[in-house]
Amino acid sequence: MVVEKLDRRELDDEEVDRLFGALADATRRDIVARVLREEHSVSALARRYEMSFAAVQKHVAVLERAALVHKRRRGREQMVSGDVEAIRAAARYLDAYEAIWRGRVDRIVDLLAQDARPDDPRDAQDEQHD
Amino acid sequence: MVVEKLDRRELDDEEVDRLFGALADATRRDIVARVLREEHSVSALARRYEMSFAAVQKHVAVLERAALVHKRRRGREQMVSGDVEAIRAAARYLDAYEAIWRGRVDRIVDLLAQDARPDDPRDAQDEQHD
DNA sequence: CTAACGTACAACCACATGGTTGTAGAAAAG
DNA sequence: CTTTTCTACAACCATGTGGTTGTACGTTAG
Structure with a gap:
């Protein structure tokens, strides 16, 4: 990898x-x-x-x-x-908006501050209650 | 879903x-x-x-x-x-660039024309002249 | 009714943007 | 060497953008 x-x-x-x-x-x-x-x-x-x-x-x-x-x-x-990293940074921004829309307001800062790549052990626990 | x-x-x-x-x-x-x-x-x-x-x-x-x-x-x-749909449209665009970067050039049109979901029969419409 | 509120829009200003042409320098080709 | 190519950048122009103020109009509240 x-x-x-x-x-x-x-x-x-x-x-x-x-x-x-x-x-x-x-x-x-x-x-x-x-x-x-x-x-x-x-x-x-x-x-x-x-x-x-x-x-x-x-x-x-x-x-x-x-x-x-x-x-x-x-x-x-x-x-x-x-440079694909800039593309990904923009994509993360849009993901954050998507998250807001889904009501995951309390996760926004995390989404902006951390990555969403699949090998990140952080996003295994996913809670989208409201 | x-x-x-x-x-x-x-x-x-x-x-x-x-x-x-x-x-x-x-x-x-x-x-x-x-x-x-x-x-x-x-x-x-x-x-x-x-x-x-x-x-x-x-x-x-x-x-x-x-x-x-x-x-x-x-x-x-x-x-x-x-309207989250516009956000998603932008995100698909960025995904297409990501795909280009990964060398999946022949998949670009599909990525732009269809959603992440596989059940849309729609296609065509590209954006770049090569 | 009148008054207040929310909106729409026009006119204006400063500055950024997207294009042009022209000039100049650095590196390669002859 | 000289010439050509590629790049950089300045000056300029037209148009767009992000802000302002002022005016007008419809809707709600008293």
């Missing part, structure tokens, strides 16, 4: 703003989908959209500030790859 | 823009959390934030356009309640 480094610090408001804000654009979502598959240089990405290189560069910068992607130098290129 | 009405039409780009865009603001996320618990009038919500009634009203309108909340008249009040 691959136990990746799970830092699990939860995000503050501004980070969540940047995260969801970055996802609120179709071009950026498409870029995320691409670089989650494999890394691409910024110019390779730019070639695939009908906008200027600078515009794509800005989109990548927005994604980078949201921690959805990161860049790595390779010679004169800047290779962009997706 | 409660089998709710599962319409499961997937969202187009603009709807996803509005959805994530609406979530990219701390006040709006707080409103969502509140009205997922129980419905509140707009003025009751407005009383809880240090901004004008009109500002809160606008936030609610943004959430409404994103289908994250809906309003219902009760006398002279407008009762706002949260």
Whole structure:
């Protein structure tokens, strides 16, 4: 089992703003989908959209500030790859809302503060009474 | 198991823009959390934030356009309640990215088009041009 | 009825966003 | 070396966003 480094610090408001804000654009979502598959240089990405290189560069910068992607130098290129951890952080946020909806109000803080991965011995006991 | 009405039409780009865009603001996320618990009038919500009634009203309108909340008249009040389906639609989107990351590229369309439940015959509608 | 409340909406402002073009530098190719 | 490629960034523009105040209108309370 691959136990990746799970830092699990939860995000503050501004980070969540940047995260969801970055996802609120179709071009950026498409870029995320691409670089989650494999890394691409910024110019390779730019070639695939009908906008200027600078515009794509800005989109990548927005994604980078949201921690959805990161860049790595390779010679004169800047290779962009997706970071699934940010995706998961957003997903945990949505899970927390789902939990609120289900009435599990008293568990919200836990859900936000801890992870929901299956190998966590913490979520074995699940109580959803009201 | 409660089998709710599962319409499961997937969202187009603009709807996803509005959805994530609406979530990219701390006040709006707080409103969502509140009205997922129980419905509140707009003025009751407005009383809880240090901004004008009109500002809160606008936030609610943004959430409404994103289908994250809906309003219902009760006398002279407008009762706002949260809609968990929009939350789930966003969560499915993130799940799709997670799936891409895991290399399950060929499963993306299914994940986007159907729910976690296996009994929906609906399909099609993808979001990215490759 | 009048007064108070809850809502809707328009006008306005400051600032962020998404796009453009242009300039400049660093690394690879010739 | 020179040229080309890839990147970075500044300046600019149009539009959107998040806030304000003010006005108007329907509904409930006295």
